[in-house]
Amino acid sequence: MNTRISSIFLAGITASLMLSYPSNANTPSQSSNSKFLISQATNRGGEELIVNGTEPFWNVTIGRKGITYSTPESRQNFPYVAPITASGRPADVVRVYRLRGSNNVINTLVIRKGSCSDGMSDTRYPYSAVYISGNRVLEGCARAK
Template sequence: MKPAVALVSLLLAACSTPPPVDASRVPANPEAAQMGKRAAGDAGDPLRVVRIFGNEPFWNVNVEGDRLVYSTPDDPAGVRLQGRRRAIPGGVEITGSHDGRAFVLTVAQGECSDGMSDETYRLVATFRFGDIDVSGCGEAAK
């Protein structure tokens, strides 16, 4: 009976051993991957995942494909917007409407300063949502 017990133990151990992991398919930072951030060197589709922001007033638009989340300090959870994306020279435009309010986000390559830091960004953006009309800078999500 002892050989049978040993055989069963080996079979159970083999079943519970996970398969080897392909390290090339595992993100370096799994938490960042869940937040929609890119791994270093992952260029992906140009301007597919970007963060747009401005100040006076402070605002943010996180872009992932044709989905946007517009947030402000007064509304940190933000408003989720679904739009239509189209290429424009040097950038992209995403348009749509939400609760009867039209929105247009235009993002183009260009040098931009946020006016508060010494940072220079590679994207220039404008965002109109209903009666809100702001401009700011952007960067690819990291």
């Protein structure tokens, strides 16, 4: 009797989950209100970007061949790493790049979709950015390369 009840209970849970999250494997594209995770391997997640910050001036260039952080005084190159994306969000909404620097310092670059102004021009950028290196936090804007 307990085995039959357990089987019925599991079948009910399975059916409920399947109805709540229908498969879209045979559809050509996902709707914008989809509850499914978007794969990190989409083209938008690997897009080449340019990030700029002012006061102090800094720049990050993200390309398939590598990632470069630079200031007027210095330059640091990192191998390309795929961005980490926010759970349950499309790849271009939030991207986090974890970059291992010298002395094993982890540098973190967070790029978030949303209008951004550099504060020095009338240029509007489609992404805002935060670069964290050690105890230093820098803000800026980003655009596609």
